Amino acid sequence: MNRASAGFRTTVTQISVGWAAPVTRSVPRVAACEDVAFESRRYPVGRNGGAVGGVGRDVAGGARTGRPEHRTPVFRRVVVATAVVCAAVTAGAALPQAAWADPAPPTKSxxxxxxxxxxxxxxAESATDAYNAADEQSRLQEKNVGDLTKQVSAAQERVRELKDRVGELARTQYRTGGLAPSTRLFLARSPEEFLDALDTTRRGQDATRRLLTETESAKAELEKYVKAADERWKRLKDERKKKDEAKKEIEARLDAAKKLESRLEEKERERLRQIEEEKARQAQRTWLASDALKGVSLKDAGSATEIGRxxxxxxxxxxxxxxVWGAVGPDTYDCSGLTSRAWATAGLGIPRTSQEQWRQLPKVDVRDMRPGDLIIYFSDASHVAMYVGDGMMVHAPRPGRQVTMAGAGSMPILGVVRPGA
Incomplete structure (x- = not known):
């Protein structure tokens, strides 16, 4: 509330030397100041502290005496002190509203x-998975468009070749087969020559029909390739658009997170890391104490396959x-970049993203997992790690962190998949 509001009341203290206690009375601020102004006008203080000319009244507010009155030093000090208080309060009322702004909200814990x-x-990790999926599809569509472009070129060349052959055959038939059968019979030296010429003409006509059919088929195939290439190109543009949108979202989320962390002191950032690690350890302890691994020995390193090892x-x-989001090595990784690169290096290609790894790879029960299996985390399958045995996993956590070992149950597990099963 603005302290300059009309309802605000101030206390005027009559200050005097030798009083046992200050005497106060509560009056409206404006009225109090008007009283002081009135007193100052009626009894201005002279150079020597005395009142200068005016018609007096007693201190208690009694009847006017009709004669100039010299006030006591105590009274003069009261008037002067009260005037100072009023001047200060009035000046405060003239200050901008911002001077009385509400205090800043408490900082976050x-x-x-x-x-x-x-x-x-x-x-950001979910957006990274979307980016990686769009990137993978973009690469696939680029390859498809490239393959279709080659097929279109080959089909165009085939159509041109067939058209040339049809034209050549038509010209040959025109030169040799343009006569009526009766005329050819008359010009033939023997019946055998006539029959041979007739047979040649028929074969030429059959060849022409076949070439025309083949040409039409080649044209249809060319149109199919052109249409497919156009569709693939549209898909490629869509995937690139998805990539751009996902990239913008990733950068926005990461910028927001970095700004939050940048406001912290070094000790606070270290404490933030400790909180993160403690929560992960607590989640791991809870997971190990649950029934998720009941009856399962964690000393299972020997059960891994050779490719898994x-x-x-x-x-x-x-x-x-x-x-680094979107990275697949060799110097930086995101979560699925690490797992896909590890399995590719071991000799088996798997999907690029954690969501596709969850969707396409064979699923196994958590109790049956062995080193090399992939643990998928969170309900949207946005994070993945590799199980290494003894209840532990290796993963690339998030921006600002490094590839590390952690408890397999340090995050909510969606399920487990096994490449090559």
Whole structure:
């Protein structure tokens, strides 16, 4: 509320030397100041502190005496002090509203910052998966468009060749077969020559029909390739648009997260990391204590296949390398870039994104997982890690972090998939 509002009341203190206690009375601010102004006009203070000419009244507000009155020093101090108070309050009323602005809202706790940052990174990771999917589709469509372009060129060349052959055959028939059968019989030296010429003409006509049919088929095939190439090109443009949109979303989420973290002091950022790690450890403890792995021995490294061991060896060798969204190595990775590269290096190609890995690869029960299996996290399958045994996994966590080892249950598990099963 503005302190200059009309309803505000101030306390005027009559200050005097030697009083046992200040005497106060509460009056409307405006009225109090008017009283002081009135008193100042009626009894101006002279150079020596005395009142200068005027008609007096007693201090208690009694009847006027009709004669000039010299006020006591106490009274003069009261008037002067009250005038100072009123002047200060009135000056305060003239200050801009911003001078009395509400205090800034309380800063967020580190726990709140942690939750907000994690939410932003989760959304960025989902957008990264969308980007990776669009990127993969773009590459596929580019290859398809390239293949179709070659097929269109080959079909066009075939049509031109057939047209040339049809034209040549037509010219030959015109030169040799333009006569009526009766005329050819008359000009033939023998019946055999006539029959041979007739047979040749028929074969030429059959060849012409076949060439015409083949030409029409080649034209139809060419049109099919052109149409397919056009459709693929439209899909390619759509995928590129999706990539651009996903990229913008990723950058917006990451910028927001970085701004939040940049407002923290170094000690607070370190504490934020500790909160993150402690939450992960607590989630792992809860997972291990649950029935998810009841009756399962975590000492299962020996159950991995040879190709699975190679994939694990590659993934763990990347520990310490930075997370970069959209990266597939060799120096930086995102989560699915790490798992897809590890399995490709081991000798088996798998889908690029965590969502496609979840959708396409064979699923296994969590209790049956073995080193090399991929653990898919969150309900939207936006994060993936590789199980390495003993209840642990290796993964590329998020921007600002490095490839690391963590508890397999440190995040909500959607399910487990097994490449090559």
């Amino acid at each position: 580190l726990e709140e910052v942690h939750q907000e940052v994690e939410a932003l990174y989760r959304k 190679r994939a694990v060896a590659f993934a763990t060798a990347q520990i310490g390398k930075d997370y």
